[in-house]
Amino acid sequence: MTAPLHEARPGTPDTQQGMRRRNLSRVMHTVAAEGPLSRAAVASRIGLTRAAVSTLVDELIRSGLLEELGPQRPGGVGRPGSALAVSGRGPAGIGAEVGVDHLAVCAVDLRGDVRARAVRHGSNRGRRPAPVIEELTRLIGEVTADAHGQGLRPAGLAVAVPGLVARNTATVVRAPNLDWHDTDLAALLPSDLRLTVDNEANFGALAELWLGDGAPADFVHVSAEIGIGAAVVVDGRLLHGTRGFAGELGHVPVHPEGPACPCGGRGCLEQYAGEEAVLRAAGLEPGTDRVGLLAERAAAGDQGVRRALSDAGSALGIALTGAVNLLDPQSVVLGGALSRLAPWLLPSLEQELSRRTAGPACGIAVSRLGPEGPLLGAAHSVVRAVLDDPAAVPVSA
Known part of the structure; x- marks a missing residue:
C-alpha cells in the first residue's frame, strides 16, 4: 500500500479525542505502508514520542488491527524491539462488482491480500436488478x-457498478448497458454491512492510485470494456462532481450524427471504442472472451482487427482531448479489459491527443491491474476506511 497523506478526518473536531483518532490512523497507515516496524521506528516516522506510540499501538493490538511478530534488533545492536505488522486476521474489506457479463466478489485483509474470491460469468444485460443482486448476495455470502x-x-461492503450513482447514496440512477434506472441497491443488498456503491471507473481509479505502479496525483483513468467510463483524480482525490456523475467519457459524442446509443444520444464514444463496437467493426462474433479474441487476432496480424482497434484508439483520443484540455492531467491511464489491447490502440490514440491538445500531450500509461481494477478498488476502499479511522471499527463481529 502507498503511504497516505495524513490529514484530519472531515468533521472531526480538533479535540483530544479527535487527535487520538488521527494518531491511531497515522500509526495504522505507517505500519501498513512500511511494516514490519518497531514502536521506535513508528514514533520516528510520525513524530510522536515512543510512550505515546506505545499507548496507541497497545490499543490497536487489543482491537485486533495490529499484531506483534516478536523481537527485532535493527542492525544487530541495541535492545531488541517487537516488530509490528498489520494483522492478517480481523477486519476485511468486501468488494463486489456488477458487470454487464459477470458478477464478482472478493475479500481483502488489512495487509492488502485477497483472501477469498467468487465469480459468476453470464450476461446481466436486460435482467431486472432484483435477481441479479440476489445472485450477487449469494456470492457475497x-x-x-x-x-x-x-x-x-x-x-464493510463496496459495490462497483457500470452506471451513474447518485453521490453519497446507493442509488444507481442509470446504467444504460444494464438498462437499470433509479435502483436503490441498499434495499436489495445485505443490511448488516456498511455499504458503499460507486461507478466502476471510480473504483478502478482508486485501485490505480493505491495499488498501481507509481500513479501520479493527477490523472484521468479510462476503464474500457463493453461500456467506457472514466474517473478523474486531482491532487490524489477522486473528483465526483456535484451529483456524483463525473467521468461519463463513454457518452461523450465523437461523431454527433453517428449511431444511436443506449443512453439516448448519438455517436457516443462507446459506439466506436466499446468491446462490442470493436468486434462489429472487425467482423467478429461476440464470444466468452471477446478481448482475448481481439488480442489473438491482432497479434496474428489480422488487418481487419488491427484497423478496428486503430479506429477505436482514434475515437478514444478524440473523446479524451476535451478532458485533457480542460483538466491538464499529468497522465491518462488506460485500464479495464481494453488495456490488454494497448499495443494496437495507443498509436492512434496518442496521435489524436498530440494533434488536438492545446499544450504538450500528457503521458499515456497502461494499468497493470486491467479488468481487476474496479473489484480491487472496491475492496480496498473498505480497507482504507479502516486505516483512516481504526477507532470506529468494532472489536468483534
Whole structure:
C-alpha cells in the first residue's frame, strides 16, 4: 500500500479525542505502508514520542488491527524491539462488482491480500436488478463465509457498478448497458454491512492510485470494456462532481450524427471504442472472451482487427482531448479489459491527443491491474476506511 497523506478526518473536531483518532490512523497507515516496524521506528516516522506510540499501538493490538511478530534488533545492536505488522486476521474489506457479463466478489485483509474470491460469468444485460443482486448476495455470502473461516470479519461492503450513482447514496440512477434506472441497491443488498456503491471507473481509479505502479496525483483513468467510463483524480482525490456523475467519457459524442446509443444520444464514444463496437467493426462474433479474441487476432496480424482497434484508439483520443484540455492531467491511464489491447490502440490514440491538445500531450500509461481494477478498488476502499479511522471499527463481529 502507498503511504497516505495524513490529514484530519472531515468533521472531526480538533479535540483530544479527535487527535487520538488521527494518531491511531497515522500509526495504522505507517505500519501498513512500511511494516514490519518497531514502536521506535513508528514514533520516528510520525513524530510522536515512543510512550505515546506505545499507548496507541497497545490499543490497536487489543482491537485486533495490529499484531506483534516478536523481537527485532535493527542492525544487530541495541535492545531488541517487537516488530509490528498489520494483522492478517480481523477486519476485511468486501468488494463486489456488477458487470454487464459477470458478477464478482472478493475479500481483502488489512495487509492488502485477497483472501477469498467468487465469480459468476453470464450476461446481466436486460435482467431486472432484483435477481441479479440476489445472485450477487449469494456470492457475497460465499466469500464472507470463506473469510470468517480464516479469522476475518467484514468491515464493510463496496459495490462497483457500470452506471451513474447518485453521490453519497446507493442509488444507481442509470446504467444504460444494464438498462437499470433509479435502483436503490441498499434495499436489495445485505443490511448488516456498511455499504458503499460507486461507478466502476471510480473504483478502478482508486485501485490505480493505491495499488498501481507509481500513479501520479493527477490523472484521468479510462476503464474500457463493453461500456467506457472514466474517473478523474486531482491532487490524489477522486473528483465526483456535484451529483456524483463525473467521468461519463463513454457518452461523450465523437461523431454527433453517428449511431444511436443506449443512453439516448448519438455517436457516443462507446459506439466506436466499446468491446462490442470493436468486434462489429472487425467482423467478429461476440464470444466468452471477446478481448482475448481481439488480442489473438491482432497479434496474428489480422488487418481487419488491427484497423478496428486503430479506429477505436482514434475515437478514444478524440473523446479524451476535451478532458485533457480542460483538466491538464499529468497522465491518462488506460485500464479495464481494453488495456490488454494497448499495443494496437495507443498509436492512434496518442496521435489524436498530440494533434488536438492545446499544450504538450500528457503521458499515456497502461494499468497493470486491467479488468481487476474496479473489484480491487472496491475492496480496498473498505480497507482504507479502516486505516483512516481504526477507532470506529468494532472489536468483534
